[in-house]
Amino acid sequence: MEGLRRAIPQPQTELRYDNPYQLLVAVILSAQCTDARVNQVTPALFEAFPDIDALAEATPEQVYPLIRSVSYPNNKARHLVGMARMVRDAFGGVIPPSPADLQKLPGVGRKTAQVVASVAFDRDALPVDTHVFRVANRIGLVRNADTPLKVERQLKRLLPKETWSEAHHLLILHGRYTCTARQPKCDRCPITEACLYYERLQKLPAPLDGLDPKQGTYYCKTCDHYVDQPASKVDRYGVQQIACPRCGSMNVFESKSGRSTKKVPDFRVH
Numbered sequence: 001m002e003g004l005r006r007a008i009p010q011p012q013t014e015l016r017y018d019n020p021y022q023l024l025v026a027v028i029l030s031a032q033c034t035d036a037r038v039n040q041v042t043p044a045l046f047e048a049f050p051d052i053d054a055l056a057e058a059t060p061e062q063v064y065p066l067i068r069s070v071s072y073p074n075n076k077a078r079h080l081v082g083m084a085r086m087v088r089d090a091f092g093g094v095i096p097p098s099p100a101d102l103q104k105l106p107g108v109g110r111k112t113a114q115v116v117a118s119v120a121f122d123r124d125a126l127p128v129d130t131h132v133f134r135v136a137n138r139i140g141l142v143r144n145a146d147t148p149l150k151v152e153r154q155l156k157r158l159l160p161k162e163t164w165s166e167a168h169h170l171l172i173l174h175g176r177y178t179c180t181a182r183q184p185k186c187d188r189c190p191i192t193e194a195c196l197y198y199e200r201l202q203k204l205p206a207p208l209d210g211l212d213p214k215q216g217t218y219y220c221k222t223c224d225h226y227v228d229q230p231a232s233k234v235d236r237y238g239v240q241q242i243a244c245p246r247c248g249s250m251n252v253f254e255s256k257s258g259r260s261t262k263k264v265p266d267f268r269v270h
Ligand code: SF4
Pocket: 138, 139, 178, 179, 180, 184, 185, 186, 189, 190, 191, 192, 195, 196, 197, 198
């Protein structure tokens, strides 16, 4: 956390909003969509529907054209109007601050509720989105956590309560700009020393020179022979690896490139 704090001095949401209503709308829109895209549509949306009452009076058909460039605009238009009507009718027109009440609103799941409770109302919450999920697993902050809820529970046990909100933003921003899904930028990462993924990367063998692809697609360094039909094996991290059919070693190289076939865990979330 210290390393991330130094690299990201202002850990906060990149969604633009002025009040809890605007934040809730923006977070609903941001599901499966980038914050930058959401920030493009919200100014016109908030001008047309400046508060809960205005949105509650609208129909999804009126909202749709203003949000058509975000993902799933049909569903989100229905959710936004449904959310506004419920806030008006069940909560007196005021956005409820507790995650439990927020989660009763249409279009608001656990993550959205926690983001709004934490950012708008300063509640202790640690929302887990795709970046937090991936980064926490990759670094090794959590173990065998294959659902967002498991990640959330493990992180909450690990981190002091007063840092939950900050940790959420630090991990999101780190995941968005440095520890990206497909190609993490480990060469400019401030926390390589604390990262298990990086540690495993360092253990991968360097490419082997002088292999002859004509003798076979793969080369096993342990028993020194070429092979076209490799076996496969699951390593101690649960990753399926190519193995030598003769000796079972995973010290196998592609004979064309000389690169090791060893894979490190893939924490992408789709
Ligand atoms: S070292 Fe690489 S994998 Fe580890 S946190 Fe940094 S960017 Fe992510």
